[in-house]
Amino acid sequence: GAGVSQSPSNKVTEKGKDVELRCDPISGHTALYWYRQSLGQGLEFLIYFQGNSAPDKSGLPSDRFSAERTGGSVSTLTIQRTQQEDSAVYLCASSLGSPSRDTQYFGPGTRLTVL
Amino acid sequence: QQQVKQSPQSLIVQKGGISIINCAYENTAFDYFPWYQQFPGKGPALLIAIRPDVSEKKEGRFTISFNKSAKQFSLHIMDSQPGDSATYFCAASNFNKFYFGSGTKLNVKP
Numbered sequence: 001g002a003g004v005s006q007s008p009s010n011k012v013t014e015k016g017k018d019v020e021l022r023c024d025p026i027s028g029h030t031a032l033y034w035y036r037q038s039l040g041q042g043l044e045f046l047i048y049f050q051g052n053s054a055p056d057k058s059g060l061p062s063d064r065f066s067a068e069r070t071g072g073s074v075s076t077l078t079i080q081r082t083q084q085e086d087s088a089v090y091l092c093a094s095s096l097g098s099p100s101r102d103t104q105y106f107g108p109g110t111r112l113t114v115l
Numbered sequence: 116q117q118q119v120k121q122s123p124q125s126l127i128v129q130k131g132g133i134s135i136i137n138c139a140y141e142n143t144a145f146d147y148f149p150w151y152q153q154f155p156g157k158g159p160a161l162l163i164a165i166r167p168d169v170s171e172k173k174e175g176r177f178t179i180s181f182n183k184s185a186k187q188f189s190l191h192i193m194d195s196q197p198g199d200s201a202t203y204f205c206a207a208s209n210f211n212k213f214y215f216g217s218g219t220k221l222n223v224k225p
Binding site: 004031033035040041042043044045048050056058059091093098099100103104105106107108109 | 121146159213
């Protein structure tokens with residue numbers, strides 16, 4: 001079946017503009033994560049959704065970042081007033097239940113470049 | 116503060132050799148330790164994972180060794196192949212929050 005998909009694959013924007021990144025998790029997966037991967041760095045946790053529970057937003061770096069998950073499926077990560085330091089690959093992952101019990105599947109990522 | 120420290124940053128191994136990547140952590144509450152493999156332009160993929168109640172887990176050519184007292188764990192790739200050339204990330208998890216190492220770029224020479 002289809003894996004995790006993300007769109008767009010690449011996004012170039014100007015400093016100060018808002019961007020929206022989309023994640024389509026694997027159907028039926030209740031857990032969804034957003035991570036940020038800067039060049040040559042590991043993955044940085046941003047936000048975690050589990051079912052209908054309130055999301056864990058503790059990794060969001062500033063109030064310019066927000067995310068929502070509609071109907072327990074598709075998720076959108078929004079970055080307002082983008083800054084050059086926001087340039088990175090944004091990865092989405094989903095798992096059937098808890099990622100520590102069920103495999104976490106990653107999408108291919110969205111490469112964001114802020115000029 | 117970096118929760119998981121990974122070394123080396125890069126590694127070159129001859130085909131057929133053993134690749135060893137090490138990770139160390141501080142938080143004793145971590146209860147799940149996965150390793151991910153990432154090819155260029157792709158998202159990471161789970162390779163193998165271990166829980167702290169065992170000291171070793173083997174799947175094919177990949178083995179995790181876990182030392183709870185030292186708070187260290189390592190990935191061993193036996194009979195390394197050029198197709199194993201990728202970036203490897205260790206991670207540690209507690210309450211569904213994952214902390215990743217900074218990655219090791221492995222190059223297996225033919």
